[in-house]
Amino acid sequence: MITSFAVEGRTELEIPDPSSYTFQGKYAPFRAPVFYNPQMEFSRDIAVVVLNIFAKARGRSVNTCDPLAGIGARGIRYAKEVQSVERVVMGDLNAESIPLIINNARRNGIEDRVEVTHKDANLLLAEHSEPGERFDFIDIDPFGTPMPFLDSSIRALKNGGLLAVTATDTAPLCGVHSKSCIRKYSSNPLRNEFCHETGLRILVGSVVRAAAKYDFGAFPLLSYSVDHYFRSYFRLSLGARRADSALGNVGYLLSCSSCLWRSTVAFDGDLPTSCEVCGSNLRRAGPLWTGDLSESDFLRAISGFNFSYMRTSKRMLKLFKKLSGEVGMPVGFYVLDVVSKRLGMGAPSLEKALNGLALAGYSAFPTHFHPKGIKTDAPPGVVEEVIKRL
Ligand SMILES: C[S@@+](CC[C@H](N)C(=O)[O-])C[C@H]1O[C@@H](n2cnc3c(N)ncnc32)[C@H](O)[C@@H]1O
Ligand SMILES: [Zn+2]
Structure with missing residues (x-):
């Protein structure tokens, strides 16, 4: 070899x-x-x-x-x-x-x-x-x-x-x-x-x-x-x-x-x-x-560990941040392109959609599963309403 x-x-x-x-x-x-x-x-x-x-x-x-x-x-x-x-x-x-x-x-x-x-x-x-x-x-x-x-x-x-x-x-x-x-x-x-x-x-x-x-x-x-x-x-x-x-x-x-x-x-x-x-x-x-895919205590312990010497440390930080946001959220997520297409409109930015859901009183986080995915406790009807208004 x-x-x-x-x-x-x-x-x-x-x-x-x-x-x-x-x-x-x-x-x-x-x-x-x-x-x-x-x-x-x-x-x-x-x-x-x-x-x-x-x-x-x-x-x-x-x-x-x-x-x-x-x-x-x-x-x-x-x-x-x-x-x-x-x-x-x-x-x-x-x-x-x-x-x-x-x-x-x-x-x-x-x-x-x-x-x-x-x-x-x-x-x-x-x-x-x-x-x-x-x-x-x-x-x-x-x-x-x-x-x-x-x-x-x-x-x-x-x-x-x-x-x-x-x-x-x-x-x-x-x-x-x-x-x-x-x-x-x-x-x-x-x-x-x-x-x-x-x-x-x-x-x-x-x-x-x-x-x-x-x-x-x-x-x-x-x-x-x-x-x-x-x-x-x-x-x-x-x-x-x-x-x-x-x-x-x-x-x-x-x-x-x-x-x-x-x-x-x-x-x-x-x-x-x-x-x-x-x-x-x-x-x-x-x-x-159907439960949480990660434990928040474990993610917290990870954030206290110094892994900056590793080549992928920045990518790890981004992933761990998103995983933390996903803890406690319902199963599944909404993809902005899919929701917008159903509504016959162009997709808003992820940030705008997250802010819109937060202003409507719901928790909303980006998900590591998809660059345009949102995890939220808002019901689907509310997700559509919020996106329609953006
Ligand atoms: C995906 S590779 C492992 C890569 C390695 N863990 C790494 O991170 O670099 C899978 C390995 O399993 C070995 N393998 C496949 N079937 C096996 C078996 N039944 N018992 C032991 N080794 C096996 C293959 O030869 C191969 O080296
Ligand atoms: Zn239905």
Whole structure:
């Protein structure tokens, strides 16, 4: 393999040489013998921040597992950039990953805290499912869906542990390939202007349901949708009551096929079939997570952490600000272009629309899901009235 070097945060990484594995003149991660995607530095930066906050709250040293490690970028960064990480177990099914991970551990002087294994992720996790062998943090960062790795991750996590999942199968989760979403997540997606939120909620709901089988309550601390992927972090707490409490936020999303009305229904609630505003048929997505996608206390802790040394720090600040505004807001959002088109007018600026809703006495925030999206507690009729007046 031809390699070169990259720096992420405080970590130097040996990577597949970007100029040697190209498609149409550009680096193509899938062409490289070992997977490394420089675009995911943002995701890895956030992961380092999250683990720092989690480890500090844990108040002791933590063991972590990166079972789909690629070149080891995540696991190596955790050992190098999170002080209380005592041990990182890394694995990959690709034999060519292993020497690269070992080189990267040595290069960063953390080889004594790293264990590298050439193994299927589920096997590696199953070997750590006994008490005493379990991890404080597991990072599931696969190609496509994380679903095949959820059960073994939950069984290999300590009580109070942190689970991170990435899903890059946004087309199924957003309803472009709805049958695939039903197969992978046992959930019905909804293809509309807020499909990225629905997709992220399906992912979160699936983790909550998987954890509940083992009497774990899974509570999302931070969840977002950017670029081509979804990512969510969960605290898992053992106890049937905690599992029931988390499941209390799993239900269905109902959306009117002709007006902008939308609502949620509990998992065991009655499912109406027609819109309470205009009587049209309702479309249904779920089961999915209907609660907050991030915790405000966790976001507050993040804002007190100094991550200015990271290359993506400005982008992180913008994302965290938007996520904070979304906490406590209803499910779904309004896209200015969609609302304006229905009204037969041009779209106002985001700022004007936000101010208009605030002046009408409602909470209104931009959403990280869409550059022209608004999260508000105003009913759809009010949203239309306010935009019409602008
Ligand atoms: C998206 S890449 C991981 C990228 C890496 N986490 C990073 O941030 O750079 C997914 C990795 O999982 C590995 N993989 C796929 N299926 C696996 C399995 N069943 N067990 C272990 N590794 C697997 C692939 O070889 C690939 O390196
Ligand atoms: Zn309607």
